[in-house]
Amino acid sequence: MKSGSLKPLLFILPSFLLAFVIIAYPIIDLVRLSLNDVGTFGEMHGFIGLENYHYVTEDELFTEVLLRTLYWTFFVVAGTIAISLPIALILNEDFYGKGIARTIIMLPWAISLAMTAVIWKWLLNPDYGMLNHLLLGLGLIDENIGWLADADTAFPLQILIGILVSIPFTISILMGGLTSIPTDIYEAAHLDGSSYWQRLKTLTLPLLRPFINIAVVLNVIYVFNSFPIIWILTEGGPSNGTDILPTYLYKLAFRDGEIGLAAALSVIMLLILLGFTLFYAYFAMKKED
Amino acid sequence: MAKMQLKAIKKDYSGTAILHDINIQIDEGEFVVLIGESGCGKSTLLRMICGLEEISSGELLIDGVLSNHTPPQQRDMSMVFQSYALYPHMNVYDNIAYGLKIQKQPKEQIKQKVQKIATLLGIEGYLDRLPKNLSGGQRQRVAMGRAIVRDPKFFLFDEPLSNLDAKLRVVMRKEIKLLQKRLGTTTIYVTHDQVEAMTMADKIVLLDQGHIVQTGTPKELYDHPNSLFAATFLGSPGISLIYGRIEREGGVAHFVTEDKIAFPIQNLPSLQENQEVILGIRPRDIHLSTEAEGLKMDVLIHEYTGAENILYGTIGNNEISAAFSRKEPFENANTLYLVYEVDKSHLFDAKTKQAIL
Amino acid sequence: MRRSKRKQTLIAWLVLSPVVFVILFPFVVTLLTAIKPRNELTAIPPHFLPSQFHWENFLTVWSETNISHALLNSLYISTLATLIAILVGAPAAYAMTRFDFRGRRAYRFFLLVTQMLSPIVLVLGLFRLMVTAGVVDSLSFLAVIYAAFNVAFCVWMLQSYFETIPKDLEESAWIEGAGRVRSLLTIFLPLAVPAITIVAMFTFVNSWNEFIIAFSTLRDSSSYTIQLGIIEMTGYYSIRWDYVMISVILASLPVAILFSWLQKHLIGGLTTGAVK
Numbered sequence: 001m002k003s004g005s006l007k008p009l010l011f012i013l014p015s016f017l018l019a020f021v022i023i024a025y026p027i028i029d030l031v032r033l034s035l036n037d038v039g040t041f042g043e044m045h046g047f048i049g050l051e052n053y054h055y056v057t058e059d060e061l062f063t064e065v066l067l068r069t070l071y072w073t074f075f076v077v078a079g080t081i082a083i084s085l086p087i088a089l090i091l092n093e094d095f096y097g098k099g100i101a102r103t104i105i106m107l108p109w110a111i112s113l114a115m116t117a118v119i120w121k122w123l124l125n126p127d128y129g130m131l132n133h134l135l136l137g138l139g140l141i142d143e144n145i146g147w148l149a150d151a152d153t154a155f156p157l158q159i160l161i162g163i164l165v166s167i168p169f170t171i172s173i174l175m176g177g178l179t180s181i182p183t184d185i186y187e188a189a190h191l192d193g194s195s196y197w198q199r200l201k202t203l204t205l206p207l208l209r210p211f212i213n214i215a216v217v218l219n220v221i222y223v224f225n226s227f228p229i230i231w232i233l234t235e236g237g238p239s240n241g242t243d244i245l246p247t248y249l250y251k252l253a254f255r256d257g258e259i260g261l262a263a264a265l266s267v268i269m270l271l272i273l274l275g276f277t278l279f280y281a282y283f284a285m286k287k288e289d
Numbered sequence: 290m291a292k293m294q295l296k297a298i299k300k301d302y303s304g305t306a307i308l309h310d311i312n313i314q315i316d317e318g319e320f321v322v323l324i325g326e327s328g329c330g331k332s333t334l335l336r337m338i339c340g341l342e343e344i345s346s347g348e349l350l351i352d353g354v355l356s357n358h359t360p361p362q363q364r365d366m367s368m369v370f371q372s373y374a375l376y377p378h379m380n381v382y383d384n385i386a387y388g389l390k391i392q393k394q395p396k397e398q399i400k401q402k403v404q405k406i407a408t409l410l411g412i413e414g415y416l417d418r419l420p421k422n423l424s425g426g427q428r429q430r431v432a433m434g435r436a437i438v439r440d441p442k443f444f445l446f447d448e449p450l451s452n453l454d455a456k457l458r459v460v461m462r463k464e465i466k467l468l469q470k471r472l473g474t475t476t477i478y479v480t481h482d483q484v485e486a487m488t489m490a491d492k493i494v495l496l497d498q499g500h501i502v503q504t505g506t507p508k509e510l511y512d513h514p515n516s517l518f519a520a521t522f523l524g525s526p527g528i529s530l531i532y533g534r535i536e537r538e539g540g541v542a543h544f545v546t547e548d549k550i551a552f553p554i555q556n557l558p559s560l561q562e563n564q565e566v567i568l569g570i571r572p573r574d575i576h577l578s579t580e581a582e583g584l585k586m587d588v589l590i591h592e593y594t595g596a597e598n599i600l601y602g603t604i605g606n607n608e609i610s611a612a613f614s615r616k617e618p619f620e621n622a623n624t625l626y627l628v629y630e631v632d633k634s635h636l637f638d639a640k641t642k643q644a645i646l
Numbered sequence: 647m648r649r650s651k652r653k654q655t656l657i658a659w660l661v662l663s664p665v666v667f668v669i670l671f672p673f674v675v676t677l678l679t680a681i682k683p684r685n686e687l688t689a690i691p692p693h694f695l696p697s698q699f700h701w702e703n704f705l706t707v708w709s710e711t712n713i714s715h716a717l718l719n720s721l722y723i724s725t726l727a728t729l730i731a732i733l734v735g736a737p738a739a740y741a742m743t744r745f746d747f748r749g750r751r752a753y754r755f756f757l758l759v760t761q762m763l764s765p766i767v768l769v770l771g772l773f774r775l776m777v778t779a780g781v782v783d784s785l786s787f788l789a790v791i792y793a794a795f796n797v798a799f800c801v802w803m804l805q806s807y808f809e810t811i812p813k814d815l816e817e818s819a820w821i822e823g824a825g826r827v828r829s830l831l832t833i834f835l836p837l838a839v840p841a842i843t844i845v846a847m848f849t850f851v852n853s854w855n856e857f858i859i860a861f862s863t864l865r866d867s868s869s870y871t872i873q874l875g876i877i878e879m880t881g882y883y884s885i886r887w888d889y890v891m892i893s894v895i896l897a898s899l900p901v902a903i904l905f906s907w908l909q910k911h912l913i914g915g916l917t918t919g920a921v922k
Contacts, residue, residue: 007741007745008741008744008745008747008750009741009747009749011737011738011740011741011745012737012738012741012742012749012753014733014734014737014738015734015735015737015738015797015801016738016753016756018730018734018790018793018794018797019756019757019760019794019797019798020756021794022772022775022790022791022794022795023760023763023768023794025771025775026768026770026771026772026774026775027763027768027771029771029774029775030768030770030771033770033771033774042774042777083665086661087661087662087665090657090658090661090662093654093658094651094654095651095654095655095657095658095659096651096652096655097655097659098658101658101659101662101666103906104666104669104670105662105665105666105669106906107669107670107673107902107906108669109905110851110898110901110902110905110906111855111898111902112854112855112856112857112873112897112898113855113857114855114857114873114876114877115855115873115876115894115897115898116672118876118877118880118890118894119672119673119675119676119891119894120672121880122675122676122679122887122890122891123671123672123675127688127690127692128687128688128689128690128692128887129692130671130675130692130694133691133692133694134671136691164668164669167665221762221764222764225764225765225766225767227766227857227858228857228858231861232877232880246766246858249766249767249770250766250769250862253769253770253773253862254770254773254862259770262770263770263771266767266768266770266771269766269767270763270767273762273763273764273767274759274762276762277758277759277762277763280758280762281755281758281759339821340820340821341817341820341821360820361817361820361821362820362821362823362824362825363823364821366821367821367822368818368821370814370817370818372812372814374812374814374815374817374818376815376818376819376833377815377837378836378837387819387822387824387832388822388823391822391823391824391828392823435822439822439823445821
């Protein structure tokens with residue numbers, strides 16, 4: 001029913017107010033803070049323009065962390081898609097134990113990121129951890145490795161864990177896409193004498209394309225913002241060697257008391273996110289029309 | 290008393306008009322069928338009548354009272370939806386009783402009424418079943434029971450039979466008509482099926498692209514279609530259309546096709562020399578004749594339906610269908626000679642598509 | 647016409663086995679750690695299998711740690727957040743499926759944006775909001791924040807379920823004389839209960855598993871959620887990994903079971919709600 005009445009707006013109002021207040025207040029506050037000289041306890045000493053932005057971006061550490069965030073995002077998302085796509089295709093086929101396989105693959109989603117990180121922290125323990133024990137037993141390494149003590153081993157492992165926890169969500173989206181493809185076109189292609197790989201290349205992948213796009217964009221946003229895995233395993237260390245923007249931001253805000261700088265960094269991240277969001281909105285809304 | 294009048298009703302959707310200048314008079318106890326192709330606006334019109342859609346302009350009078358803005362709750366109508374709209378979480382009894390409970394009728398009375406209706410419709414054995422455990426025909430009956438039990442001023446039906454198989458459709462068609470006759474309730478029935486319209490209606494309203502094409506009894510519409518659209522919409526097998534032009538010779542008009550075949554027509558004074566016209570002949574107005582008197586038809590397809598022989602073929606380059614009694618032998622007939630009842634044939638102007646009178 | 651199912655099974659499991667191993671290995675270690683005798687936790691070289699199963703660890707953890715308190719906090723926050731999110735989300739989802747109104751698109755876009763703004767970039771502002779409002783360490787206020795971050799998800803999911811409830815049913819009820827409220831309560835709501843339950847459970851799990859906001863804003867350890875409580879345990883000088891792992895199991899197993907069961911609903915809901 002088309003109506004110009006206020007009723008639908010009344011239905012929407014509570015949810016709008018709740019989300020707006022909780023989300024808009026911090027944004028406004030952050031923008032204000034970022035333009036002021038702010039003390040350790042958040043007291044404002046006056047407007048200083050973009051000085052906080054200059055200061056936070058001029059720091060060499062910022063460039064390093066930003067670059068690492070981009071690596072982190074790229075490798076986790078690329079790895080996630082590269083692993084999820086074949087798994088989704090397999091889970092879409094008919095085989096014995098499919099239900100069990102699916103439950104196992106989806107399992108990491110059910111466990112919180114923090115708990116996953118805690119478990120891995122224990123697995124990666126240099127002296128008592130089962131990863132060293134396993135690798136020693138298989139003869140792949142000769143002595144215990146302090147995985148998290150060195151950024152060169154810690155960061156790649158964190159990327160791998162990041163991939164592992166992103167797989168279930170991605171597979172969900174891809175399988176949603178696969179089930180939306182009508183089976184009769186496969187039957188038709190079958191009758192035309194095409195092979196499995198031909199059908200994959202000419203039918204499945206093109207039809208799956210929009211779902212892959214969505215999975216990429218959503219994963220980029222989630223991974224870019226990811227905090228617990230890196231924080232719990234290394235706290236961004238050693239010596240900022242595994243810091244990404246979220247952990248760096250946390251340190252600035254809650255450890256170093258650099259409120260003004262942290263606010264500026266928040267706004268910068270917000271703008272990067274907004275870019276992604278508009279990109280995603282473009283996709284999502286285009287599909288709706 | 291339950292009459293309805295639609296005066297110059299219009300419907301716009303964000304600037305696009307989908308119903309134009311609808312005028313209908315519905316009398317007490319009448320069975321009115323709104324018919325047209327999908328997208329012609331017939332369902333929208335029904336939804337406006339029961340208050341589910343706003344009326345953009347015009348007047349809806351119910352028993353003489355302007356009711357454009359009366360909410361659906363107060364219109365005292367009942368509607369059978371195409372989907373039946375049975376409440377899936379309520380059993381048959383509660384489905385039928387829902388409206389009565391809203392009216393706060395006494396429990397005992399509700400029980401009696403539901404029992405009575407259920408018996409009337411032959412669903413008394415299913416009262417405690419959920420809709421999902423009923424067959425299509427049973428659901429249809431429950432939907433009707435729910436409509437009837439409140440004894441409303443109007444019954445509205447929105448393509449109620451389209452989800453049933455062909456056999457059941459014929460049964461339910463009869464039952465609905467019978468019930469309506471017995472109850473005498475004014476009924477508005479939407480369908481795209483011309484057989485339903487012809488068999489059930491007291492009055493047919495034929496719609497096309499948001500306009501009323503023709504209103505009348507089934508017989509009026511069938512015998513005197515006012516336009517090409519009306520002529521082709523009703524009747525099965527469909528009316529045969531032959532394209533040609535008028536040649537006047539003395540006071541007499543002749544109809545000649547492009548391939549120079551002369552078809553007999555009524556000598557209407559309004560026919561102009563050289564006017565392009567379309568001749569419509571109903572298959573059942575065609576009869577067998579002799580080589581000397583008839584037009585020569587080359588038979589392409591012969592269908593034997595049991596009740597009739599239906600033949601499709603050509604006279605010259607003109608396609609024609611003809612229906613004959615089942616007693617006629619047509620095995621291997623390749624050529625026939627036909628005459629038709631000229632006074633029952635129809636002429637339409639090829640440009641305006643309107644009937645020539 | 648098809649490759650035989652047996653052959654497919656073999657190929658499928660061969661390809662999946664590395665992933666399955668990497669997923670399951672940590673969980674097996676978690677369980678084995680939880681029931682190991684204490685001295686074997688720090689044995690060199692470590693034992694993969696415990697010499698004996700100390701299932702009673704599951705009981706001693708309650709008295710030895712603060713885990714019960716943290717569990718209660720999480721239960722309270724997640725329940726409250728879920729209630730609020732559903733109470734504001736369900737009417738919005740109803741409006742989105744039942745009315746075509748001005749601002750519908752704008753609202754949809756707004757939801758999209760709130761979904762994208764992840765808590766980490768707002769957390770400083772959120773903390774200051776709590777300080778300003780004098781509600782630092784208030785579990786109820788944290789629940790309100792969780793609810794806000796779950797609104798978009800709730801509306802989308804509910805919307806995609808509500809769309810499957812035919813509008814005909816309510817219209818039929820109106821024609822039968824039922825008012826808007828009555829048809830909502832007697833026709834729509836009973837049919838929407840399963841969908842609302844599912845979405846509520848998801849919101850609960852989301853809130854239960856939330857980390858960053860709780861971590862940045864909760865100061866007093868008596869208001870810690872289960873996630874924080876466990877992290878706190880890994881910060882001690884000598885970490886009782888058996889207690890940590892038991893707590894991880896206690897914190898995760900119930901929601902994991904719930905979540906696994908809900909999974910199939912999420913696939914449909916996400917793709918119709920977020921993708922379409």
